[in-house]
């Protein structure tokens with residue numbers, strides 16, 4: 077295993093106790109255990125507290141607009157499929173502002189791993205409800221309680237995402253093992269990460285999660301190859317909350333079907349800029 081310190085970037089500016097620390101540790105552990113060099117990894121994030129994670133890691137990084145990490149991540153993956161590409165969002169970034177990109181990337185099965193730090197709140201902008209805030213959750217933008225939440229796991233299963241998992245920021249060992257599986261998986265991997273926000277979410281706290289969470293892989297014979305069983309599991313919330321791999325399916329990967337990549341990554345092909353003349357002449 078590579079030394080984990082090799083992947084440590086600048087000092088995080090998150091609140092003490094933030095769930096993001098556990099996520100950061102788990103990401104660094106996962107890439108270290110996969111023996112990936114920093115130059116082999118690209119982390120693309122959007123805007124938010126979650127979006128700051130790549131700044132705190134040594135690898136290639138790109139910080140995108142709010143809700144827009146996915147288009148940049150898939151562009152980079154198409155240009156160089158040899159890169160391990162992680163897209164990183166908060167729940168607002170992924171399921172709100174970036175929801176449309178997320179849905180279509182899942183459908184097309186791009187070979188990227190999507191980490192969503194789901195603290196069920198807009199953290200960076202100081203505590204507004206997000207698409208995944210629990211029903212009735214009171215914030216400054218929802219004084220009478222949040223409306224019905226989006227269920228990211230059920231939506232991903234319905235989209236036939238080839239790898240759908242959930243983990244918990246308070247269990248970095250479980251999370252890093254799930255991230256490793258997600259990176260090793262060929263195709264789109266959604267990893268929804270339950271992340272306590274100690275400053276703005278006083279409902280879904282570390283102890284609230286710890287009292288409810290159980291692992292799908294613990295002894296009940298659950299197998300992530302049954303779409304209907306996965307969909308049923310995805311409905312569980314409030315009383316008991318499953319974590320682990322919900323669903324896995326082998327599907328054609330977008331990048332593997334691209335004609336332009338049949339001779340290898342674009343970054344390794346000789347591109348003659350003068351070739352464009354040939355195409356322009358067609359319009360003459």
Ligand SMILES: Cc1ncc(C[n+]2csc(CCOP(=O)(O)OP(=O)(O)O)c2C)c(N)n1
Nearest residue numbers: 124125126142166167168169197198199200
């Ligand atoms: C297009 C656009 N809309 C709104 C904002 C303001 N904004 C910045 S971060 C954010 C929400 C962040 O919430 P989330 O994605 O859940 O990340 P967190 O801070 O909770 O990790 C918003 C609304 C913005 N920067 N750009």
Ligand SMILES: [Mg+2]
Nearest residue numbers: 166167197199
């Ligand atoms: Mg959030």
